[in-house]
Amino acid sequence: MEGVRFAKVTLNRPDLRFPFAPNFIERMEGQRLERLTRRAKFLQAELSSGERLFMHLGMSGRFIIEGDTALADFAHEHAANPKHHHVVFEMENGAVITYNDPRRFGFMELIGVGAPYRLDNIGPEPLGNEFNGPTLRAALKGKKSKIKAALLDQRVVAGLGNIYVCEALYRTGISPRRAAGRLKVAETDALAGHIKDVLRAAIEAGGSSLKDFSNTDGKLGYFQHSFDVYGREGESCKNCNGPIKRIVQSGRSSFFCGVCQR
DNA sequence: AGTGTGTCCTGTGTGC
DNA sequence: TGCACACAGGACACAC
Numbered sequence: 001m002e003g004v005r006f007a008k009v010t011l012n013r014p015d016l017r018f019p020f021a022p023n024f025i026e027r028m029e030g031q032r033l034e035r036l037t038r039r040a041k042f043l044q045a046e047l048s049s050g051e052r053l054f055m056h057l058g059m060s061g062r063f064i065i066e067g068d069t070a071l072a073d074f075a076h077e078h079a080a081n082p083k084h085h086h087v088v089f090e091m092e093n094g095a096v097i098t099y100n101d102p103r104r105f106g107f108m109e110l111i112g113v114g115a116p117y118r119l120d121n122i123g124p125e126p127l128g129n130e131f132n133g134p135t136l137r138a139a140l141k142g143k144k145s146k147i148k149a150a151l152l153d154q155r156v157v158a159g160l161g162n163i164y165v166c167e168a169l170y171r172t173g174i175s176p177r178r179a180a181g182r183l184k185v186a187e188t189d190a191l192a193g194h195i196k197d198v199l200r201a202a203i204e205a206g207g208s209s210l211k212d213f214s215n216t217d218g219k220l221g222y223f224q225h226s227f228d229v230y231g232r233e234g235e236s237c238k239n240c241n242g243p244i245k246r247i248v249q250s251g252r253s254s255f256f257c258g259v260c261q262r
Numbered sequence: 263a264g265t266g267t268g269t270c271c272t273g274t275g276t277g278c
Numbered sequence: 279t280g281c282a283c284a285c286a287g288g289a290c291a292c293a294c
Contacts, residue, residue: 104271146265
């Protein structure tokens, strides 16, 4: 899509999770997509008009790539139901990009030139140099919230979700119930390292496919087979053989080993 | 500043 | 097989 103009934009409904921006189609058609990047869990398209289109897949969103310039080997392993085709981008080079999202937890937001966006004040990318033991420690300083909630807070570190927080805490041997501001220096150092490690391993495995997640080639990821604790309630801990527990924290499941994680 | 709850939706898996 | 129900990768609003 980079360097190519939007020839035709079709909206099959007035909203996803949020309503589409006013005059969405008119503001998109004819614009060239200058750069396509990612920040946290958001895709960002910079348009030649200077406006920015942010796209979030929510939990069930996916893009389908078709047309005469589509990657030859692009194909989803499970077909999408066309009744959830909500947005279609027809590019000037013949590529057709369709956004499909059964649950409609995803969204697209078109932000005017110079206007602020909700990503402006989020934390560092976990795989970047700005995220490390000392910066994590600084972000957690004085926090009374649980470390589980703190790591899901995008202002602390951007882009971690429920799965990888559970896995990183297990690898570090830290209970999800610990107060975030009371971790020791050695613990925040180790935690930052394990966060990077688990993300790198997951990316290497093509991501985690719980239901129908696909990576950017449309292929299923397989990191779910490498989970140590996520979704493994009642199974034995790989380290101590004790049972993996599940608790609910701020409405989300936390999986952990009560013996290894303190 | 925290925590907990509810909300937006549909699809899937489980248990009866 | 049919049905009811719990639960799901995220982010936000709101009450307390």
